[in-house]
Amino acid sequence: MLARKPDGKLQPRLIPSDKDPNAFHITHPKNSLEGNVAVASEGRGFHFVFPVEPHGDKPYLNGLKPGDASRTALGLFERNTAHHNREYGLRIDDYMDKDGNVKEMMSGYNPRTDSTNSTSPLVLTQLTCFTGYGNGITNAHVRAGELSLSQFRVAKSKSGIVMLRGVRTERYEQKIEDSVILGEREDATVDEDDSDTERRVGLLFTGPVTLKNIYFDDFYKSNVYNSGAIGFAGKNSEAVTQNRMEEGISFGFSDPEQGNRMLKPDTDNDRGGNDVESFRDNGQVTHSSSPTTVLRSTSFHVTDQCYTRENWGPYAICNEDYAMxxxxxxxxxxxxxxxxxxxxxxxxxxxxxxxxxxxxxxxxxxxxxxxxxxxxxxxxxxxxxxxxxxxxxxxxxxxxxxx
Known part of the structure; x- marks a missing residue:
């Protein structure tokens, strides 16, 4: 499916979202999407938007009450593809106000066992077999509570996968496994556009997240922009622990000779949560013979069992275990x-x-x-x-x- 925006004159906009049309614009979470392809839309490939109240001519027929949409579990999302959309391949992070305007949710999508009760237990959101490449901003961007991404294949975007934390007042886990994440630079000798200085990252997360059986490649060095296979999300005000890199994490390039496994952060965007961000690695990310912890290199954190890598910026690799x-x-x-x-x-x-x-x-x-x-x-x-x-x-x- 390909979507184009109306010009607003001869082709009037029917609803506010027409100004950035999506290939799939989903406002009811119980829809199931399987085996679809979203190509070259002027907005997003698959865009889940959660209305604050039911929309349409007969809103009572959709079975939702005000506030239910962002607390209702998704239907099936499996074997879908999005490529060369102007903004995002897949995006789950927005709500629709009562006038039909789409706005960033910030608190994320947090489905519950009882969609009418915001204190009922969280439900796991599962997204499977997604392929995204060549999307303008990010191939897959999801802000949610309990979350599982599996068999994702993403490539050639400024951000491969962005996993952000939804509700902040509860403890839950997110995971990504059995996936391939590729960057834009397949070779360090490829010519670069000197005007494009925006950073590139394979997986950006807040946590707590667990990685298992992930392959990273094509994050070769650039003289123009900062890049890395794995990075912490900036502007994080929440202290998060229990990030874990488990078995099966591998890279198709050497660090630091060819590229960066860790994204050097923009410390100007630091908030309190960034000061204590860390992950426990079984040795495959840090190329160590034993488990290590990666965390911010401050005098209070580091010991004589820690060392730094210049290309990783303010992070230390420590042969220590930590608690927050x-x-x-x-x-x-x-x-x-x-x-x-x-x-x-x-x-x-x-x-x-x-x-x-x-x-x-x-x-x-x-x-x-x-x-x-x-x-x-x-x-x-x-x-x-x-x-x-x-x-x-x-x-x-x-x-x-x-x-």
């Missing part, structure tokens, strides 16, 4: 090594605001942490929030501990 911590009180935090070397969370040694997230090393033989509070009767055990990189790992604290 936060404390619901203003606190001064110090990390003390077995050689009595002290590093403070705040670079000036000042207290940090309450609920400031930070990463701590899980090595009780080499490091311990000292927390200083401004009041004597503070209950540390109740204020502590701790998340490990392994959800099965349990760390115990004395419930009577007071500092």
């Amino acid at each position: 911590m936060g404390i619901s009180n203003i606190v001064n935090v110090k990390r003390v090594s077995h050689t009595d070397t002290v590093v403070t969370l705040d670079s000036e040694g000042d207290p940090v605001p309450k609920n400031t997230p930070f990463n701590v090393v899980l090595n009780r033989f080499h490091y311990h942490y000292v927390f200083s509070f401004g009041k004597d009767d503070f209950d540390f055990s109740r204020a502590l929030k701790l998340r490990t990189s392994d959800k099965k790992q349990v760390i115990y604290f004395d419930q009577n501990l007071k500092l």
Whole structure:
């Protein structure tokens, strides 16, 4: 299917979305799409848009009530292809207001077991066997809660796959597996357009996300723009842990000689969540012989078991396991090594605001942490929030501990 916009004069626009026509413009989530091809639309190939209230001449016939659409599970989405659409191949991130205007949702698509109840459990969204290539902005962009992408094949776009976190007040997982993600540069000697400086990335995510059996290639070095196979989404204000790179992650190029496995971030877009972003790697991304953690290279995070790569920017590769911590009180935090070397969370040694997230090393033989509070009767055990990189790992604290 190919879609073209009306000129607004001899061909009047019938609905607001006509100004950026999509090949498939889906406003009811229960539609099933299987084996379709969306080509060269002036908007998006497959665009799921969730109305805040039912639309149409007889809205009561679609079975949805106001607010239901973004909480209703999708029908089948399998074996679909989108290529050379001007903007996106697949996009799930927008809502439609009561006047029919499409706007970015920001909170994402979060289907529930009961679409009328925003507190009922999340439902897994499964997208399978999608092929996208040559789309102008991104081949596949999805902001959701529980999410599974499998057997995706994407290539030749500024962004291959963008997986963003939906609702922020709940814990859930996202995963991508059995997929191929290719960039634009098949060879480092290919001529470049000097005017196109926008970054290129294969997989961009917020998390928590798990990768398994993914092949990356064609992210060769460029003298014009920043590129990388894997990257963290910028402007992330939420602290997220439990990102995991599991078995079957492979690359068709060498790092750093030919290209970058990690996208060097634009730190001007950093928010609080970016300061503590990390993933646990089984060794295939970092080309290590043992599991490692990749996280921001700050003095409080790194140890003598860490090293950096210039082409990865502000990331360190550490032969350590970490947990993420936060404390619901203003606190001064110090990390003390077995050689009595002290590093403070705040670079000036000042207290940090309450609920400031930070990463701590899980090595009780080499490091311990000292927390200083401004009041004597503070209950540390109740204020502590701790998340490990392994959800099965349990760390115990004395419930009577007071500092």
